[in-house]
Amino acid sequence: MNTLAVNNVYCGRSEELLAQIVPGSIALSFWSPPYFVGKEYEANETYESWQKMLKTIIKLHSFVLKPGGFMVINIADILAFKDEAMPRIQGMNISNHKCPITKEMILKAKKTYPNYNRDQLADYLGCSEQTIDRRLNGNNIRGGKYQIQTKVKLVGGNLELFAHEAGLYLYDKRIWKKDPTWANSRWTTNTLKAVSETEDIYIFWKPGEYVVNRSRLSDDEWKEWGYRQMWDIQSVRKNDDHEAKFPEELARRVIKLFSDVDDIVLDPFLGSGTTAIAAYKEDRQYIGIEKEEKYILLARNNLDNIRTQNQLFELESVA
Numbered sequence: 101m102n103t104l105a106v107n108n109v110y111c112g113r114s115e116e117l118l119a120q121i122v123p124g125s126i127a128l129s130f131w132s133p134p135y136f137v138g139k140e141y142e143a144n145e146t147y148e149s150w151q152k153m154l155k156t157i158i159k160l161h162s163f164v165l166k167p168g169g170f171m172v173i174n175i176a177d178i179l180a181f182k183d184e185a186m187p188r189i190q191g192m193n194i195s196n197h198k199c200p201i202t203k204e205m206i207l208k209a210k211k212t213y214p215n216y217n218r219d220q221l222a223d224y225l226g227c228s229e230q231t232i233d234r235r236l237n238g239n240n241i242r243g244g245k246y247q248i249q250t251k252v253k254l255v256g257g258n259l260e261l262f263a264h265e266a267g268l269y270l271y272d273k274r275i276w277k278k279d280p281t282w283a284n285s286r287w288t289t290n291t292l293k294a295v296s297e298t299e300d301i302y303i304f305w306k307p308g309e310y311v312v313n314r315s316r317l318s319d320d321e322w323k324e325w326g327y328r329q330m331w332d333i334q335s336v337r338k339n340d341d342h343e344a345k346f347p348e349e350l351a352r353r354v355i356k357l358f359s360d361v362d363d364i365v366l367d368p369f370l371g372s373g374t375t376a377i378a379a380y381k382e383d384r385q386y387i388g389i390e391k392e393e394k395y396i397l398l399a400r401n402n403l404d405n406i407r408t409q410n411q412l413f414e415l416e417s418v419a
């Protein structure tokens with residue numbers, strides 16, 4: 101079986117390709133998996149298949165990581181997905197009354213015209229039949245009170261369990277404070293739930309010696325983020341080539357903290373190539389794996405551009 105060479109990116113599923121990495125060669129694996137939120141690249145996953153995929157990939161890390169190596173996972177800890185099994189009662193949004201017809205007005209009309217059905221009452225009051233129904237049934241929810249509910253679920257505990265089963269220990273957790281989602285996004289509509297503003301960075305350690313080397317960071321970097329739990333980093337502004345990129349600065353910080361120059365950094369969910377690019381810029385080696393052909397082409401293209409820029413820069417410095 102061929103082994104995966106460093107400073108290359110490969111197209112395929114990580115459940116299969118991770119077995120082709122030299123065992124014990126990876127100092128740091130940094131990745132952001134699909135979040136099970138309905139993106140195009142996870143359209144075929146069920147909650148169960150998604151969990152199984154994460155479990156398998158985490159298990160394979162116990163072989164590819166070197167002793168003392170780190171597996172760092174960026175994920176939105178709080179998932180929200182439709183669940184048929186949940187009780188179907190949704191919160192009533194009082195502030196959404198756009199039509200001025202109140203329940204009292206409808207009850208008054210019903211008293212005057214006791215034989216009117218909902219359509220006749222609607223004609224009489226100049227509103228829709230749905231408004232009559234909503235007001236009379238104490239429900240002002242678009243789509244209805246008995247729609248399938250959204251289940252909210254924490255993911256970190258599952259990652260911790262899968263890692264523990266693979267002999268990897270939770271070492272630390274940092275929080276990425278990103279830009280809040282847009283005020284009117286679907287996450288806020290008709291609920292009391294907060295707009296998502298953070299993502300989590302779970303750090304797992306494979307038992308073995310590791311180095312604490314403060315000189316990997318400048319004094320300012322140590323003070324600003326080296327030992328800080330909350331990392332304030334702007335989200336990626338342009339997602340037109342890949343729908344879920346993380347910022348290069350996030351990858352840069354993880355790489356500088358948890359690996360050394362020349363170490364091999366892995367990303368088994370490479371996407372547009374952000375981790376590989378940050379690794380290259382920080383003088384680390386990299387291996388990237390991505391299942392979608394179009395994203396592998398994008399990652400290769402992004403890496404080629406960075407290499408070319410770097411070569412031009414070196415030529416200019418010599419001249």
Ligand SMILES: C[S@@+](CC[C@H](N)C(=O)[O-])C[C@H]1O[C@@H](n2cnc3c(N)ncnc32)[C@H](O)[C@@H]1O
Nearest residue numbers: 113114141344345346369370371372374390391
């Ligand atoms: C959240 S995105 C990662 C984005 C990346 N961090 C970036 O900045 O561009 C997850 C990526 O994993 C890929 N992916 C999903 N399942 C995979 C699997 N089993 N093996 C390899 N890649 C997979 C998806 O196609 C997607 O590009």
